[in-house]
Amino acid sequence: MDDHNFDASFEYARQLDKHDSLAAFRNEFYMKEGTIYLDGNSLGLLSKRAEQSLLELLDSWKQFGINGWTEGKYPWFDLSERLGDSIAPLIGALSEEVIVSGSTTTNLHQMVATFYEPKGKKAKILADELTFPSDIYALQSQIKLRGLDPDDHLVRVKSQDGLIIEEDDIIEALTDDIALVVLPSVLYRSGQILDMKRLTEEAHKRGILIGFDLCHSIGAITHELHEWDVDFAVWCNYKYLNSGPGSVGGLYVNKKHFGKSSGLAGWFGSRKDKQFDMEHTLTPAENAGAYQIGTPHILSVAPLIGSLAIFKEAGMENIRKKSLHMTRYMMDLIAYYLKDQGFTIGNPMDDYRRGGHIYLEHKEAARICKALKVNGVIPDFRTPNGIRLAPVALYNTYEEVWNSVQILNQIMREEQYKQFENKREVVA
Structure with missing residues (x-):
């Protein structure tokens, strides 16, 4: 994986998954079909071993x-x-x-x-x-x-x-x-x-x-x-x-x-x-x-x-390396596909200062999160205007990261979020 190369195509995401040394660990976890789970920074998914x-x-x-x-x-x-x-x-x-x-x-x-x-x-x-x-x-x-x-x-x-x-x-x-x-x-x-x-x-x-x-x-x-x-x-x-x-x-x-x-x-x-x-x-x-x-x-x-x-088995160094690569890739996709949609990236850009999640800010964040959930993407809202997205190294894929950005782009272009109230749920 080369952090300096970026390709916005779906095929590139597929290639990244094909060469992912941790890919097999995804099979260890229970994944809900039709859902992209990006909230592992709040609650991680259940594994078969757990x-x-x-x-x-x-x-x-x-x-x-x-x-x-x-x-x-x-x-x-x-x-x-x-x-x-x-x-x-x-x-x-x-x-x-x-x-x-x-x-x-x-x-x-x-x-x-x-x-x-x-x-x-x-x-x-x-x-x-x-x-x-x-x-x-x-x-x-x-x-x-x-x-x-x-x-x-x-x-x-x-x-x-x-x-x-x-x-x-x-x-x-x-x-x-x-x-x-x-x-x-x-x-x-x-x-x-x-x-x-x-x-x-x-x-x-x-x-x-x-x-x-x-x-x-x-x-x-x-x-x-x-x-x-x-x-x-x-x-x-x-x-x-x-x-x-x-x-x-x-x-x-x-x-x-x-x-x-x-x-x-x-x-x-x-x-x-x-x-x-x-x-x-x-x-x-x-x-x-x-x-x-x-x-x-x-x-x-x-x-x-x-x-x-x-x-x-996975090794913390390997997990961290993939996590950094996935968040970098997601930020690149956001910059490429969502540049005119009113989002700002609020997390540090430097690898040494960035943890395991992306933090997007948008004035319509609460209702955007609701629209994401309806479209099968599970994000995390943080008051007043924050969207946390965590591509987790052990179970998320690059294809999921690519798809989630496309879904977010579609929500914004079609203004799907406007059907929801811009207010957090009881558990955000």
Whole structure:
């Protein structure tokens, strides 16, 4: 694949698919006939392997009852740790630094409760104004719990254009009153990748701890969290990792912090050999498992077993290479076929700054998304005027990318969108 060649023809799309080394993985997923699914950045599709591992875990409950905690193909008791070991290569972490647990927001609460230690003047948390709202709610809540005012103690770095957060602006905001930084690895709207390595170095120079929300990057881009010395990270597993709606999330804690007491303690943070001693003094695990809280939701963890097996076979470097090529190809098609239709591309054009999705802006975005769905293309609307389109390397094809742009062009030329209200649905 050569990023510098572009051919707008359908035949070229067919040729790209013919030479796609990851093409066989599409057969692993359930694809609805007549539908082009471009919303894998919100919820990944079900794979046959994820379905199988879910059924296997369901069967272990049927076969073993309570003994499923220690018996069967996937004993439940240490499943979170073993899956952490499987996820670690995707984020460049040591296996003991990763645990599958909780959800993005509960894990963020845990990390902030653990690492936010306001002392004197150094008492503020730094975030950004474009981050996902749930992260802001959690940060505001943690500040309030310490008797402080979020209006004073939560600093949000401004965007210069409403799409991108400049690293220089973040670094400028790393003043001596900042105690903790929490940022997205990839901005959920524009798909911008923040330079995690640079930001971690700059935060640490100033004695500030830093963590990242990886929801829109895990499974889409490569990471080196341990090498970059990132302090902590949280994420969900149901977007690019295809583990099912509301499935159990994950967290990373840098090994250097092992032994630090969890801010929100629970019995699954126990050392495994002590957990069932039922003592009222917690003996925490000596790894990232210490930051678990409650019993893992086994049936919501189960699909991740099958999903991660696919990632291991495909290879994260290969997935990232194809993802970048597909988004570049889609942007070229949009520029070629939709140049007079009022669209602007809001995601970064540079490969090193672009995550796994395309972000289009249009004043009629909400109703355009509705028209796309009627025509069998599944996009993702983001208020007020954004359309996210994610050609996912493991299951989307170049032919689908080409066809989706043709459908969008037809919708615009025929003004099909005008039959819909320009207002988001309950779940956008």
